[in-house]
Amino acid sequence: xxxxxxxxxxxxxxxxxxxxxxxxxxxxxxxxxxxxxxxxxxxxxxxxxxxxxxxxxxxxxxxxxxxxxxxxxxxxxxxxxxxxxxxxxxxxxxxxxxxxxxxxxxxxxxxxxxxxxxxxxxxxxxxxxxxxxxxxxxxxxxxxxxxxxxxxxxxxxxxxxxxxxxxxxxxxxxxxxxxxxxxxxxxxxxxxxxxxxxxxxxxxxxxxxxxxxxxxxxxxxxxxxxxxxxxxxxxxxxxxxxxxxxxxxxxxxxxxxxxxxxxxxxxxxxxxxxxxxxxxxxxxxxxxxxxxxxxxxxxxxxxxxxxxxxxxxxxxxxxxxxxxxxxxxxxxxxxxxxxxxxxxxxxxxxxxxxxxxxxxxxxxxxxx
Amino acid sequence: xxxxxxxxxxxxxxxxxxxxxxxxxxxxxxxxxxxxxxxxxxxxxxxxxxxxxxxxxxxxxxxxxxxxxxxxxxxxxxxxxxxxxxxxxxxxxxxxxxxxxxxxxxxxxxxxxxxxxxxxxxxxxxxxxxxxxxxxxxxxxxxxxxxxxxxxxxxxxxxxxxxxxxxxxxxxxxxxxxxxxxxxxxxxxxxxxxxxxxxxxxxxxxxxxxxxxxxxxxxxxxxxxxxxxxxxxxxxxxxxxxxxxxxxxxxxxxxxxxxxxxxxxxxxxxxxxxxxxxxxxxxxxxxxxxxxxxxxxxxxxxxxxxxxxxxxxxxxxxxxxxxxxxxxxxxxxxxxxxxxxxxxxxxxxxxxxxxxxxxxxxxxxxxx
Numbered sequence: 001x002x003x004x005x006x007x008x009x010x011x012x013x014x015x016x017x018x019x020x021x022x023x024x025x026x027x028x029x030x031x032x033x034x035x036x037x038x039x040x041x042x043x044x045x046x047x048x049x050x051x052x053x054x055x056x057x058x059x060x061x062x063x064x065x066x067x068x069x070x071x072x073x074x075x076x077x078x079x080x081x082x083x084x085x086x087x088x089x090x091x092x093x094x095x096x097x098x099x100x101x102x103x104x105x106x107x108x109x110x111x112x113x114x115x116x117x118x119x120x121x122x123x124x125x126x127x128x129x130x131x132x133x134x135x136x137x138x139x140x141x142x143x144x145x146x147x148x149x150x151x152x153x154x155x156x157x158x159x160x161x162x163x164x165x166x167x168x169x170x171x172x173x174x175x176x177x178x179x180x181x182x183x184x185x186x187x188x189x190x191x192x193x194x195x196x197x198x199x200x201x202x203x204x205x206x207x208x209x210x211x212x213x214x215x216x217x218x219x220x221x222x223x224x225x226x227x228x229x230x231x232x233x234x235x236x237x238x239x240x241x242x243x244x245x246x247x248x249x250x251x252x253x254x255x256x257x258x259x260x261x262x263x264x265x266x267x268x269x270x271x272x273x274x275x276x277x278x279x280x281x282x283x284x285x286x287x288x289x290x291x292x293x294x295x296x297x298x299x300x301x302x303x304x305x306x307x308x309x310x311x312x313x314x315x316x317x318x319x320x321x322x323x324x325x326x327x328x329x330x331x332x333x334x335x336x337x338x339x340x341x342x343x344x345x346x347x348x349x350x351x352x353x354x355x356x357x358x359x360x361x362x363x364x365x366x367x368x
Numbered sequence: 369x370x371x372x373x374x375x376x377x378x379x380x381x382x383x384x385x386x387x388x389x390x391x392x393x394x395x396x397x398x399x400x401x402x403x404x405x406x407x408x409x410x411x412x413x414x415x416x417x418x419x420x421x422x423x424x425x426x427x428x429x430x431x432x433x434x435x436x437x438x439x440x441x442x443x444x445x446x447x448x449x450x451x452x453x454x455x456x457x458x459x460x461x462x463x464x465x466x467x468x469x470x471x472x473x474x475x476x477x478x479x480x481x482x483x484x485x486x487x488x489x490x491x492x493x494x495x496x497x498x499x500x501x502x503x504x505x506x507x508x509x510x511x512x513x514x515x516x517x518x519x520x521x522x523x524x525x526x527x528x529x530x531x532x533x534x535x536x537x538x539x540x541x542x543x544x545x546x547x548x549x550x551x552x553x554x555x556x557x558x559x560x561x562x563x564x565x566x567x568x569x570x571x572x573x574x575x576x577x578x579x580x581x582x583x584x585x586x587x588x589x590x591x592x593x594x595x596x597x598x599x600x601x602x603x604x605x606x607x608x609x610x611x612x613x614x615x616x617x618x619x620x621x622x623x624x625x626x627x628x629x630x631x632x633x634x635x636x637x638x639x640x641x642x643x644x645x646x647x648x649x650x651x652x653x654x655x656x657x658x659x660x661x662x663x664x665x666x667x668x669x670x671x672x673x674x675x676x677x678x679x680x681x682x683x684x685x686x687x688x689x690x691x692x693x694x695x696x697x698x699x700x701x702x703x704x705x706x707x708x709x710x711x712x713x714x715x716x717x718x719x720x721x722x723x724x725x726x727x728x729x730x731x732x733x734x735x736x
Contacts, residue, residue: 079452080448080449080451080452081448083448083524084447084448084517084518084524087517087519087523087524088517088518088519091517091519091520091523092519115487118526119483119487119514119524119525119526120523120524121523121524121525122512122514122525122526122527122605123526123527144490146487146490149452149455149456149459150452150456151455151456151459151460152459155455155459155488155489156451156452156455156487156488156489157487157489157490158486158487158490158491158526159490159491237490
């Protein structure tokens with residue numbers, strides 16, 4: 001179960017999930033056939049401190065060492081200014097069209113490095129080596145790259161598929177527990193929208209995963225990536241199928257915006273967003289209340305979700321700013337059974353507001 | 369002779385060249401089928417002062433007017449900071465995935481707007497309405513978009529083809545004579561590398577064009593665009609054929625870099641670069657000296673070229689920094705007859721230096 005193929009208009013590649021893969025990283029990079037020029041690694045000082053030595057070990061016998069470029073940690077560095085700084089450094093260190101970029105970090109490093117690769121000299125290849133659970137199951141796959149604007153998240157970017165995704169679940173040993181929990185929300189999301197059996201598996205293995213069991217994590221990464229790969233392969237550019245991946249994201253994004261992206265991790269906001277979406281689906285009779293409750297129970301088994309405070313009206317307003325909405329239609333992803341979701345365009349502001357109100361009630365009761 | 373088709377992997381579109389086209393601009397935009405959302409125009413204050421009223425005239429009967437975004441004139445604003453500023457303005461004025469961008473200006477506005485379209489919300493459509501001769505015959509066609517870095521020109525960018533190029537030669541009425549002359553260098557380049565009959569036509573009509581005759585200019589734009597469209601259609605991404613368009617550019621770019629992009633217009637630097645490339649071709653017996661001399665004579669009929677001062681060694685060094693060179697090979701475009709050029713990879717540093725020396729001699733003698 002080593003490799004998962006992803007096939008898109010922008011390129012075919014595979015996601016390799018294998019504990020201990022980092023030990024043979026340079027071999028895997030050479031296998032892409034794209035490592036004949038210089039290799040540039042974009043990483044954060046924190047990740048490099050933990051894993052830099054292990055990263056470099058497989059290059060010990062190589063004639064040329066990779067060049068390491070540092071990106072400060074955190075969402076606030078996911079901006080064009082960082083792209084410009086990294087690009088200037090690349091020029092100064094001799095990067096050309098035959099150079100290869102490697103993203104070694106979480107979602108921010110992956111999105112930013114992918115975008116840098118997309119626009120450096122009008123496009124060079126890159127490889128994802130994701131280090132967080134969320135990046136391993138989600139953001140490293142699918143070729144969405146980009147940065148934030150002052151006026152909104154991910155508003156600047158490209159579709160640029162990686163040459164390969166090299167995932168080592170052992171890297172999760174150093175991941176903060178809160179990061180793991182938030183990442184697992186997206187696994188639950190993938191299960192709810194695409195794989196009922198996986199949902200049951202997650203119910204059974206949730207605690208094992210939370211303890212950091214590498215076998216269980218590896219299996220979960222595998223299934224989550226397979227679901228995402230299936231959807232992305234059908235629709236690279238989010239015209240239909242791919243919208244399903246936004247389950248919980250319409251309201252989740254609004255929560256992130258309302259809290260200035262500071263109070264909640266992405267996955268935590270999505271958890272609340274999924275709760276709201278589930279209740280909306282139940283309210284319009286599209287989904288069984290028992291299934292929605294099962295999803296909420298599993299979400300809360302990951303741990304308590306952060307509380308936040310915002311008026312329902314304000315959240316509703318913010319859902320409209322989501323870039324997924326084209327003019328005059330409001331796309332919304334509705335779960336209809338465990339393992340299946342659909343995209344609808346007829347959700348009214350009233351329905352949305354009712355679901356947001358119901359969710360905010362729970363935020364008050366169960367948020368911490 | 370209204371429309372020239374361009375067919376690339378990144379999209380098919382046409383270049384419409386027609387005096388007076390600006391009067392029906394809104395009709396032409398609607399014909400793309402992409403103007404159902406908001407229209408955002410990127411232009412410079414100078415161009416807008418001259419042509420803004422004429423631009424808006426065709427929208428008089430439209431329910432919604434285009435939004436106008438201003439970009440300060442000049443190469444030094446072709447940077448990521450301008451992209452960020454314009455993107456923020458677009459968000460604030462309600463631009464979405466179904467919005468349409470229009471580049472209304474010269475090469476800088478076109479390259480920058482095209483890139484903005486390539487990366488705004490991961491890609492929206494755009495239309496080129498070029499206002500300089502150089503933009504009309506060259507930069508508006510082919511989908512190369514991008515910005516400069518501190519460390520070099522056009523090092524950040526995308527291939528993003530316009531939905532249509534709408535060219536009104538009457539806009540050239542307000543073009544500075546020096547800009548027209550510099551632009552005509554690229555017409556001569558197109559003739560030398562791809563169309564011997566066009567070269568003869570240019571010899572005959574050069575003076576008429578310099579006087580600003582719209583019929584002659586329209587014809588020249590047409591043929592130049594046809595040559596570029598033919599090459600770009602064969603090779604969008606510059607792996608083979610498209611390199612031919614770099615005739616004169618290896619040394620031309622080095623001259624621009626050596627003079628900090630200040631002293632010479634792009635076309636003027638390319639004129640010197642073509643002179644050097646021609647002499648190199650003659651020196652290695654690949655081209656007839658009489659043809660090279662004919663090209664030089666035609667170049668000087670446009671007017672005197674600016675003088676500049678730099679050591680040949682320094683220029684040689686700067687040719688190596690050109691992003692067209694992959695590691696270990698130096699691509700060079702060699703004219704072999706009037707109407708045909710080839711790409712070679714075996715040009716030695718010595719040959720290059722000799723050609724640069726010979727050119728610098730002429731710079732001293734004929735530059736002003």
